[in-house]
Amino acid sequence: MKTTDTPTGTATRPPAVDLVLSLGLVALFATAFLAANEWSVRAGLFPRMVTGLGLALAVLHVVLLLVRWRADGAAEPTGTVEADDEADLDVEYIFAHAGGRAWAAALGWIAAFFVGLYVLGLFVTAPLFALTYLRFSAHRSWTFSVIYAVVTGAVLYLAFEVALRLQVPPGLFL
Amino acid sequence: MGEALLDSLSQVFQLQTLGLMLIGVAIGFVVGILPGLGGPVTLALMLPFTFSMEPVEVFAFLLGMLVVTSTTGDITSVLFGIPGEATSAAATLDGYPMTRRGEGGRALGAVLFSSALGSVFGALVLAASVPIIRPVVLALGPPEFFMLTVVGLTFVVALSGKNVVKGLLMAAAGLLVALIGIDSQEGIPRYTMDQLYLWDGIPLVPLVVGLFGGAEVLQLMLSRNSIAGTSGDVPKRITGVGQGIRDTLRHWPVVLRSSAIGSTIGMVPGLGGSVAQFIAYGQARQASKNPQLFGKGAIDGVIASGAVNNAKDGGSLVPTVAFGIPGGAATAVLLSAFLIAGLDPGPEMLTTELDVTFSMVWIVVLANFVAVAAAFALLRPLIRLTFISGPLLVPFLLLLLGLGAYSSSNSFADVLVMLAAAAIGVACIRWDWPRVPFLLAVVLGAIAERYLFLSYSLFGWDWLLRPTVIGLVVLLLLVFVVPALRRRRQTRATTATTTTTVDEDVHS
Numbered sequence: 001m002k003t004t005d006t007p008t009g010t011a012t013r014p015p016a017v018d019l020v021l022s023l024g025l026v027a028l029f030a031t032a033f034l035a036a037n038e039w040s041v042r043a044g045l046f047p048r049m050v051t052g053l054g055l056a057l058a059v060l061h062v063v064l065l066l067v068r069w070r071a072d073g074a075a076e077p078t079g080t081v082e083a084d085d086e087a088d089l090d091v092e093y094i095f096a097h098a099g100g101r102a103w104a105a106a107l108g109w110i111a112a113f114f115v116g117l118y119v120l121g122l123f124v125t126a127p128l129f130a131l132t133y134l135r136f137s138a139h140r141s142w143t144f145s146v147i148y149a150v151v152t153g154a155v156l157y158l159a160f161e162v163a164l165r166l167q168v169p170p171g172l173f174l
Numbered sequence: 175m176g177e178a179l180l181d182s183l184s185q186v187f188q189l190q191t192l193g194l195m196l197i198g199v200a201i202g203f204v205v206g207i208l209p210g211l212g213g214p215v216t217l218a219l220m221l222p223f224t225f226s227m228e229p230v231e232v233f234a235f236l237l238g239m240l241v242v243t244s245t246t247g248d249i250t251s252v253l254f255g256i257p258g259e260a261t262s263a264a265a266t267l268d269g270y271p272m273t274r275r276g277e278g279g280r281a282l283g284a285v286l287f288s289s290a291l292g293s294v295f296g297a298l299v300l301a302a303s304v305p306i307i308r309p310v311v312l313a314l315g316p317p318e319f320f321m322l323t324v325v326g327l328t329f330v331v332a333l334s335g336k337n338v339v340k341g342l343l344m345a346a347a348g349l350l351v352a353l354i355g356i357d358s359q360e361g362i363p364r365y366t367m368d369q370l371y372l373w374d375g376i377p378l379v380p381l382v383v384g385l386f387g388g389a390e391v392l393q394l395m396l397s398r399n400s401i402a403g404t405s406g407d408v409p410k411r412i413t414g415v416g417q418g419i420r421d422t423l424r425h426w427p428v429v430l431r432s433s434a435i436g437s438t439i440g441m442v443p444g445l446g447g448s449v450a451q452f453i454a455y456g457q458a459r460q461a462s463k464n465p466q467l468f469g470k471g472a473i474d475g476v477i478a479s480g481a482v483n484n485a486k487d488g489g490s491l492v493p494t495v496a497f498g499i500p501g502g503a504a505t506a507v508l509l510s511a512f513l514i515a516g517l518d519p520g521p522e523m524l525t526t527e528l529d530v531t532f533s534m535v536w537i538v539v540l541a542n543f544v545a546v547a548a549a550f551a552l553l554r555p556l557i558r559l560t561f562i563s564g565p566l567l568v569p570f571l572l573l574l575l576g577l578g579a580y581s582s583s584n585s586f587a588d589v590l591v592m593l594a595a596a597a598i599g600v601a602c603i604r605w606d607w608p609r610v611p612f613l614l615a616v617v618l619g620a621i622a623e624r625y626l627f628l629s630y631s632l633f634g635w636d637w638l639l640r641p642t643v644i645g646l647v648v649l650l651l652l653v654f655v656v657p658a659l660r661r662r663r664q665t666r667a668t669t670a671t672t673t674t675t676v677d678e679d680v681h682s
Contacts, residue, residue, distance in 0.1 A: 017605050025343060032350055032365065039364070043357040045630065046623040047364060050353065054346030061339045091393045095604040098396040106395040113572050114593065118586060122577070130569040137395075138565035152569065160577075167584045168577065 015065050022061045029054035109133055121171025122160075127153035179301070182230070182532035186540065191234045194227070198238035199541050203548060205239070206246030213243035214503040218386040219571075221379050221511060222578040229515040230533045236511050237534055238541035240504055244483045245289045245545045249553070252281045252476070261483055264451035268468065268475035281476050282553070283418020286546045288429050288480035291422065293542035295433035295481070296440070296488020300495075301535045307496045308524040317637035319497075319520065320625035321646040323618050325653070326499030329442070331611045332653045344602075345611040351376050352619020359627060371587045378510050378617070380579035380592035385613055386507065387578070388596020389603050391571045394564040415550060421473045428458050428474045429481045436482035440489025454482035488538055495523045495531050498621060503610045509617050518621075 029051045036047035098106075109129075116125035131149035134140040140148075160166045185191060198220075205216045217240055224232045247262035252269030265285055272281040314322070331341030354365045355375030366372040422429060432454040439450035458478035459468045468475050493499045498519030500506040512519050523531050579592030602609045629637040637643060 021601075021605065021607070022343070025347065029346070029350070035365065039357075039362055040360060042359045042627070043362045043364070046626055047353050049626075050346060050349040050619075054343065054350060057339060057343050057346055061343060064339060091389060092603050092606065094393045094397045095600065102396050106392055109395065109568075110392070110572070114576065114589065117576050117589070122573075126569070126573055129572070133569055134565070138563070138568075140566075148566075148569070152573075156573070166581065169580050169586065169589070 025058040122168040178528040182529040186536045195234035195238040198235040202239035202242030206243035215386045217507045218382040222581045232515045242545040248285045264455045265479040271471035280414035280418040283415035285480035287419045287422045288477040289484045290546040292433045292481035293484035296485035297535045297538040299437040300488040316625045316628035323622040345615040348612040348615025349619045379582040380588040381595045383578040384592035384595025385599040389599045432478040432481035433485035436485030437489030440486030
C-alpha cells in the first residue's frame with residue numbers, strides 16, 4: 001500500500017487548494033444561511049442550524065489553515081488513515097501522479113461517453129464507445145474491439161429492451 | 175422472536191431470494207478478488223438494480239455481495255501479497271510468506287475457513303443483540319434518536335482520525351444537500367434555485383453511484399494497469415487446503431477471540447475492519463506460543479486475519495439496523511438501500527420488520543458458506559480474473575454509472591447529478607477530504623430533521639434537558655476531547671524524544 005505524499009512540516013507553500021475549497025464553503029454556507037433566515041421557524045430551524053454550524057466550521061478551517069501555515073509552514077496535519085477510506089490512498093496516489101495529458105484524455109473519453117449517451121442514446125453510444133476506447137485508448141486489436149463492441153451492444157439490447165423492458169437513455173433523435 | 179427467526183429463514187430460502195443472493199455472491203466474489211474495486215463501490219453501482227425488489231431480496235442481493243468481498247479479498251492477500259480489500263491487509267503479513275515457502279494452499283484453507291467461522295460468530299452477535307437492544311430502542315423517543323443521529327455522524331468523523339474539521343465540514347455540506355427540496359412541514363421549496371427537478375430533493379442513487387463509482391472508473395482510466403498490477407504469476411499448485419482447515423479447528427481460541435474483536439469493533443461507528451484486523455492480529459501474536467513467527471508465516475496470524483474480517487460485518491449491522499448509524503463506507507451505502515427499500519432503521523427494524531433483520535443474519539451465514547465452498551472449488555480459474563486489464567473494464571463500468579444514475583427516475587438530470595457527485599468524489603480523494611461523512615449526512619439529514627421537528631413539537635426546548643440527551647451530549651464532547659488530549663500527549667512525547675535525541679547527538 002502506497003503512502004500519500006501529503007505535505008510535511010517542511011512545506012512552505014500555502015495550502016492553496018484547501019484554502020480555496022474552504023473559502024468556497026464559507027461563501028456557500030453564508031448564502032444558504034441568509035436564505036434560511038427568510039423561512040418560518042418550522043421550515044428554517046434545521047437549515048439555520050446546519051448552515052450556521054457549517055459557516056462557523058468553514059471560517060474556523062480557514063483560520064486554522066492560515067495559522068498553521070504561518071506557524072510552521074505545515075499545510076495540513078497528517079493524522080492516521082481513515083479506517084474505511086484506506087483504499088483511497090492508492091487512488092489518491094494515481095490522481096496525484098497522473099500527468100496532465102492522461103487527465104485530459106480520461107476526462108475527454110468520459111465527456112464523449114456522456115455526450116454520446118445524451119445525443120445518440122445508449123444502444124448506439126455503448127458499442128461505439130467500447131469500440132473506439134478499446135482500439136484507440138487501450139490499443140487493443142480491431143478484431144478484439146469489434147467483438148467486445150458487438151457483444152456489449154447485443155447484451156444491452158437483449159437485457160434492457162427484450163428481457164427487462166427497462167427505459168434507457170433514448171438519445172435526442174428518438 | 176423465534177417465529178420471526180424461522181419466518182426470515184423461509185423468506186431467504188424462497189427461490190427468487192436465493193437466486194438473487196447467489197448473483198450477489200458471484201459479483202462479490204469477483205469484486206473481492208479484484209484489488210482496487212471495493213465493496214462500497216460495487217454496492218453503490220448495484221443499488222439501482224434493487225428498485226423493484228422486496229426488502230429481503232434487496233439485502234439478499236446487496237448484503238450477500240458485501241460480506242463475500244471480505245472473504246475473497248483474502249485470496250489475493252495470501253497468494254500475491256496484494257489485499258483484495260483494504261480490510262484484508264493483515265492477511266498478507268503471514269499469508270504471503272506462507273505462499274512463498276510453498277504453503278499457499280494451507281494458508282488459503284485457514285483464512286477461508288476462519289472467515290466462514292468468523293461470519294457465523296458475527297451473525298450470532300447480530301441475532302443475539304436484537305433482544306438486548308430492542309427494549310433500549312423502544313424506550314427512546316425522538317429527542318434521543320435526534321441526538322443518536324448527531325452522535326453517530328460525529329463518531330464517524332472524530333474516530334476516523336483524519337482532519338476532524340474537514341470531516342465535520344463535509345458532514346455539514348452533506349446535511350445541506352439533504353435539505354434541498356420541498357420542506358415536509360410547510361411545503362416551502364428550499365435551495366431549489368427555481369428548478370422543478372430539485373423539488374423532490376437530490377436523488378440518493380445517482381449521488382451514491384457518482385460519489386463512489388466515478389473515482390474508481392477514473393483511476394482505472396488513469397492507471398491503465400491490469401488490476402493486480404505487476405504481481406507474480408498464479409502458483410502452479412495449490413495444495414494443503416485440508417491442513418489449513420484442520421489448523422483453524424485446532425486454533426479455535428484464536429478464531430473466537432478474533433471474531434469477538436471483529437464484531438465488537440464493527441459495532442463502533444468510524445472504526446471498521448481496517449482497524450479491527452490489526453488489533454486481532456496483535457492479540458493473536460501476544461497469545462501465540464510462537465510470536466517470533468509472526469510476519470514470517472504464522473498460521474495463527476492468518477487465522478486471526480480471516481476470522482476478524484468477517485465477524486466485523488455482523489457487528490457493523492447492529493448500529494445500522496437498530497439506530498440507523500452505519501459504521502463505515504459500506505454500511506453507509508447499505509443504509510441508502512434501507513431507504514430505497516422503504517425501510518426505516520430503528521424501532522421498526524426490531525418490531526414490524528424483525529423478519530428482515532433476521533433475514534440478514536441468515537444471509538451473512540449462507541453467503542459466506544457458499545463463497546467459501548466456491549472458493550475451494552474454483553480457486554485457480556478465479557484468480558486469473560486478477561490479471562484482467564483495467565481499461566477493459568472501463569466501457570462496462572461507465573455503462574453501469576450511466577444506467578445506474580438514469581434508472582433512478584428515467585431523467586438525464588440524474589446523470590448530471592451523478593457526474594457532479596463523481597467530481598466531488600474525485601476532488602475529495604485528490605485533496606484528502608473524507609467522502610463518508612458527506613454521504614452519511616445526506617442519508618441521515620432528512621431523518622435528523624424529522625426527529626428534531628418531532629422533539630421541538632412535543633417538548634419545546636425542554637427535550638434538551640432529558641437525561642439521555644444530556645448523556646449523549648457528554649458523549650459527543652468526549653468523542654472530540656479524548657482524541658484531542660491523546661494527540662496532544664503524543665505530540666509532547668514525540669517532542670521530548672526528539673529533544674533528548676538531539677541533546678545526545680550534540681553531547682556525543
